[in-house]
Amino acid sequence: MAQLLTAAQMRAMEQAAIDSGAVTGLELMERAGAGVVEAVMEEWPELAQGTHRAVVLCGPGNNGGDGFVVARLLKELGWTVEVFLYGDPEKLPPDAKANFERWQALGPTSDMLDMDAASSVALDPSEDGILLDAIFGTGLSRGLEADLRLALSSFRSVVPVCFLKSVNVDVPSGLCSDSGKWLVGEDGFDTAWRTDLTVTFHRPRVAHYLSDAQAQSLRVKDIGLDAIQSQRHASSIAPGLTALLSDAASRTYPLEIESSSFGAKDMLDAVAPQPAITELLQGCDGLIDKAETGGHKYTHGHALVLSGGFGQTGAARLAARGALRIGAGLVTLAVPGSAQMEVACQITGLMMQRVEDAAELTEVLSDARLNALCLGPGLGLERARDVVPAALAFERPTVLDADALSAFSDNPEMLFANLHGACVMTPHMGEFARLFPDIAQKLNAPAKTGPAYSKVDATRDAAARAGCVVLLKGPDTVIAAPDGRTAINAALYERQAPWLATAGSGDVLAGFITGLLARGFEPMQAAETAAWLHVECGRSFGPGLIAEDLPEILPKVLQSRMG
């Protein structure tokens, strides 16, 4: 678990620390610069040996100030350091200016817009090292102007020629730190580029987990705000925004901020996956101890997974297997007559029930022990339009995926009218855009100014409109509840699991969520936990993964959490 901060929140925390008198802005900047140097050495231990080369690009604000600190520290280590500035040194804010002046005592600063600046760097490819982007951080307010973009791309073209690693201070310049969007300039162009390393401070920004096209690696360096904050009153206020990274990560206690611009509504609470995971493992213990405790399979819930017709049952079978593996006591596949033989030949451990249409489903659901439903994988559009309203009428915990969403593309209002608070919708971006066209349009529109409308904003808005949990898939899966609680399950950086992009993977995720709903997890918790475990399964299996492997690797993942 990691708590994520917006630019405004980070600024408010820094300001509160400075106002408390415990630290100065200059000291925080020094720690930030030292943190960057430390992160670079950690990322590439070979750079910690001997001397190397740094090309440092500084901007007109405090991000640039961090850059001047890095330049000085590396120069003191004996590195060859070349510094370029975008902007007027006279207009630098006070802390950045102080560090500019300290750098000036050690070496020159050139104009970054000088046409020959980048080519002079390229002339000497003799030493490896870093290209440091300290142009803009959390203060970026609009897209980069064309002359700066041109200069930046010239410097970037030097990177492979000179064997440099590309490093960003805080965020890559041009990326909106609240939304993960690359802001476009007046001419509609942006500066998108995937770099080697981003070094940020105190806590990650929201953007670090919202875009997979920014940096290969992310390091978060402590600048002493935790130590200051532990001397102050700690608070946590919902609704929260969390990255579901690891239940082993440290707990966070946000500073209590008195600034009026820093309202409770924006505060990020630490809604960790820890409680959910713990509960799940206790559930597994319960299964193991079933004989002793007298537990019964019905006490672990009974999930019903609706299947499509003949030749279309694979997706539902995958979902059902996922639901069973994650701990539902019983899982039944609801199958039309045409597909009964096909399903019967393929399943073990699962049960089967003939459900031809909405009327038969209504009859089957009169059994109140069927306490979680999965609608969508392989269901078929026509069958979905028939059975989905009938299923939703029972107001049981329900996952809606794939065809259960696509079937209502032409009339999303009809679906929304039937949804209830115990539902979890799991659209991918295409399905999302068909159900929430206006929200998707807002999300996909190029942004010239920040903070831009983000995937977090879009998922929250969709959850509020639908009145249920929405899980919007991607390498940066966002999960939001109608009350504003939000989590990002990011399969980025060290949690990358590209193998999850395989046919049927989403069906298993729907099954995982359904299984947890059957176990009594509340919808948000079920979606968060299932999404987290889904990525862990992908990581655990590794290359060669097919969807069938996901439920089968789950026991190993769960056992590893039991320690």
Ligand SMILES: NC(=O)C1=CN([C@@H]2O[C@H](COP(=O)(O)OP(=O)(O)OC[C@H]3O[C@@H](n4cnc5c(N)ncnc54)[C@H](O)[C@@H]3O)[C@@H](O)[C@H]2O)[C@@H](O)CC1
């Ligand atoms: N506030 C603090 O105490 C600390 C801040 N730190 C650093 O400070 C950064 C934030 O500093 P700032 O708030 O000064 O913001 P930035 O340094 O990101 O940039 C702000 C400046 O850039 C200008 N600007 C914004 N977008 C522009 C564009 N597209 N074209 C041209 N100019 C543009 C603004 O008018 C402003 O002058 C953080 O990202 C972090 O790197 C760290 O030193 C830690 C301590």
Ligand SMILES: [K+]
């Ligand atoms: K930067």
